[in-house]
Amino acid sequence: MISLEGVSHDYGGGALFRDVTVQLEPGSFYFLTGPSGAGKSTFMKICYGELKPSTGTVTLLKRDLASMTRDDLAQARERIGVVHQDCSFLDHLTLEQNVALPLTATGRPISDSDLEDLMGWVGLTDRADAKPPTLSGGERQRAALARAIVAGPSVLLADEPTGNLDWEMSQRLLMLMIELNRMGTAVLIATHDLNLIRFAKAQVQARVIRIAGRTLQLAGAEL
């Protein structure tokens, strides 16, 4: 699905991480952890092609990121669901329209009942007609997750998807991601929340990787 080979990324002042190699296989479930500023969000952005690495090879759905055109990248993103940390929306559209955006933007049909079910799953049925600026942080995160999965992606990349949610809602959303994973979707979640990782490991075979000391390491054996 997505593979990084010998990837390094520099931010002017120096390397954020070096020589990272990882493969996100179909049906795999990963957690990405690490201290603030270690480069988790940058790593995620490289995984969906918003950033190009300083060195190394990134392969998105069997295509080399370096040789992809903007349309190639758009085509790849049809199959990659992303929950961004900043949860950007189109503020002039309703929440429901925002959630349906990946289908709208790629001309795919939208099933009203599926959309309603999804809005119900993330607990936003009552807020379907609300505009994003009126949403709370938690509501934005739930909407961002709904938007990321509405098109049935092959890969789900979620950057701190439960940071503003209570434990009950975090578990609910995690179960949604686990269900998707059981249906074959590869999942990568960047998070600080160790309880969330413990909860997931009880449900699914999840691997934990950690960015620390500018390298990527396997971790989480103790969890």
Add this chain to the structure above:
Amino acid sequence: MSTGPIADLVVPKAGQNVWLVSLSAAAMAFLAVFALALSMSSARLADSWAQALSETATVRIAAQPDEIEAQTAQVLEVLRTTPGIAAATVMAQSDQAALLEPWLGPDLPLDMLPLPRLIEVTEFGGGPDRQGLRLRLAAEAPGAVYDDHTRWRRPLVQAASRLQSFALLSLVLIGGVMSAIVTLAASVALSANRQVIRVLRLVGARDRFIARAFVRRISRRALAGAAGGTALGMAALLALPDPGSAVPVLAGIGFHGLSWLWPLSIPALTFVLAWASSMATAFHVLRGVT
């Protein structure tokens, strides 16, 4: 929920630049109606002048008072027997006075002036052999000069043709200015909505989808503005006061009959122009937005 209506909404409605497009399109369409009317009128005028003058001629007889009647009779006889001449009529004194009135005023003492005698000639079938006719007139009536209006006709037709060229050039300039305004508006709209573009890109939208979302809005505004401007321009032409036959050039400006359909093409052309300009701009700007 269908994708169509939302696809139309992905670009925010707000933005003064879009209103600028409507206003500019209205103004440009208004001017284009007049330029088109001028172009068609000048073409019509050139044709009518060329046709009217090409079928008429004048014989001017300047002779001593005691010879003028004899020379007039000789000229009429020559004209009567010349192939290509349909009719020849001596112009009445009252008609000559009417011709001179705009320059010399009314109550003209025509009897006191040494005016030449004028004979109006109507030609047919390409007219007479002018060179031969001039030689015959010189032999029969030395004071007669055959004037087929060529020296009047040529500059008049040239002036009308040039007027038509200027009008067409104006249409091209109007189109160019409209295109420039749309390009500017599209560029501003895209730059002001970088966040929208980023979100659309992240959910898998291709450049074509993003460009169309912006282009649709701008083109529709241009179409609406141009339709309003065209309607206003046509109404203004209809409201032009009729100067009557006293100023035939002014009386000819406008559309006649089915030619009123021509200005209706202006909104359609504006839409096509706006679509093409804004689409080219959108793709250019999108290349620079990562």
